[in-house]
Amino acid sequence: MAQESTGFYFRVSANLLRLIGQELVASDETAVLELVKNAYDSNARTVTITIEPVSERRVGFIRIQDDGQGMSRKDFEHLFMAAAYSERPEEASSAKRVPTGEKGIGRFAASRLGSRLTVLTRAAVHESKVLKIDFDWKKFQDKTKDFDEISIPWEQVSSNLLPRGQTGTILEVTGLHSVWKPDRIEKLKASLAEVLDPFHKPSDFKIIFDVTGSEKLSGPVTQKPLTGADLDLEFRVLADEEVSRKLSTGSLGPENQREAIPSNADTQPLVGLTGRYLYFLKRPSKQKSQGLPAGVRVYRDGVRVEPFGSPTADWLGVSEKRAKRAGHAHVVPSRLYGFIEISRIKHQQLKDTTGRQALIDNEAAQGLVTLLQEQLGFLEENIRTLVSVPKWEAGKQKKIIKLERARLHALGMLSAGLGHELRQPLQVIRTQTGNIHDRLSELNINDADINQYEAAIDRNIQRMDGSIGYIAQLAKGDVEKVDNFNLAEHLRDDSRYMENECRAKGIKLEVNAPHNQMARISQTGFSIVLLNLLKNAVEALDELSERNEKRISILLSKHGLDNLLEVTDNGTGIDEPAEKRLFKEFETGKTGGMGIGLYTCRVIVQAHGGEITYKTRLGLGTTFYVRFPDR
């Protein structure tokens, strides 16, 4: 009778390796990254990555060589060969480095890269030989075998790659699964560069590339600093536990002084910490961001601590705040970059979790988050004040412009056929009125009253005609079109059109405009606005008695992209009831007005993204101010 065991045991299929190496490690880049992190964890100062891409002449390999502490046979057996085990025996006592590695699966990442892995390692300086271990990953594809049924051969050899007196580890992957083309190597370099702090390069760790046949791709890996941020906030925790900070806003605002402020956080464990927030008002170009994705990252002695700053780690609650406050939160996560420097010596309380991801949630780590959120709040305040038109406001403005354009368009459509249609009956009325006059003369009727009636009919026909002409101008639609022209010259031409009328009424018309002023606005739109304002000014002066001096002055100037027009009259001014309906459609206080003059002015100006305002004083006159921005 067979002996029964006391319990069940997992049998681990050798195929698990494939699952770990290929499924858990997302890409070849991540695989190399894992191996480099292992090297860092072994206290290496330099990691050299040699890539010989597969070609007709070359077999191809990837070699990752470090000058770390290496592994003895015993180390190898207990560390490397124990899957998912990641503690190094000396780690607990002499934590020279806080490991960056993940869950002890980094070594299997090598299986993703190629079918064979050769490890050369030496842990003791006096040892003459190196330990050489050969992995043939193909053997692990056998699903019928257990993990521990596959033996890995090893031997003691001499190696030129690891000369006597030197410790370290060499991982050489052959039988490469991928063709390493330059763009791929470039991508790999970029993802390795992300491990390094762009502003404070690690003093004791570097990664060097050696790509066979390419000088361009060979050399040390560096993360270039970002440039051109609109807001740049630097801060550090001082020994007296205050926080010193300085904000630079470049051309956006005045130079700020460095200031020291207290923090609500317990900053004692954070003394010496430095941080920098870079904020871009627009999504930065690749040149500015150096290809770095947005996020607030933490670096310990120049080497990144994950996962801070990864797209999924909203550890400062920036995205959450934005989601909750919709358009009112000013920090857009995709435009914020943070670089927080901690040191393993100064900040021993900022410990990593056993999973080696993130920091243990202790008081020091909570203090760090509080401090960073405080500084972020300060940054946000400044973004708010610097950006004079917040996004929602700009959105509102855009909607107004869109609405006014639609209104203008509708007005145009409506009046397109109207003009011609109305002039036909006007023609009949006008001709027949004249005929009545002639007929009466034939009948020898010459009556002053009748003549007066006739004159009134004709005058009103002309007025209707004028209104039709005005509407027809709108109908042509070119008030929406943008012309590039000399506005100053155009203004003089247009005012000449009004000059005769002004002279006849004893009004002095003054035009103050530069010799040239180029503008990118609708020419017709501008004319309509100007002529309307002039007409209003003339009418305001009509009400003035003949004894007064009558004056209209036009002033044109340019400020940045804004074309500014001022039309001033010394007429009667606008009284309060008139002010209320000033810009309203079809409302007028005038006898003989359609009440659409200022209304259309407003529509046209707002459709251009500008505005029209006025100042008036009863009995003294009125000035209208128009801002017509270039489009």
Next chain:
Amino acid sequence: MPLHILIVDDEPDELDAWRALLRRKGYNVQTASTAEQALQKCDEHRFDLVVLDYVMPRMKGLELLARIRKKLPLVRSILISGKLDEKLQEQDIRESIRSEVEVDKYLRKPASNDELLGAITALFQEKQPGRAWDAIAGDLLKGEESSIKKARGAQSKLNKHIKKS
């Protein structure tokens, strides 16, 4: 001899009004409310002047004028339109389409009686020459098809003028 005038307009009320005006002033007036009718009248009478509405159904004023000129090369013309506006530079337009079809005078609706009468008087002043010989020769030498084609070209030129003004 009173001047013979043909008025072409598709609006009967306008025709009535103008006919009453011009007859009262002693002109010999015929009217037509369609282009076909106008061309037929031109076969029956020798007109000194045609007054045309610019916009008419089926055939535009300029094309009709070109067709009339085939029958009456010496006829003078006044084009009246509700689409023209104050700022329109009459002289410019007249020059720009003269080689295609010659219009002697443009009037915009609503034209006053004095404007129309003044235009007629101006065209037929005693010492005022008639149509220029080169224009007449051009009309005579062009084939009917090409005249019409040119008139249509002029039509679109004029439309552009109207849109621009």
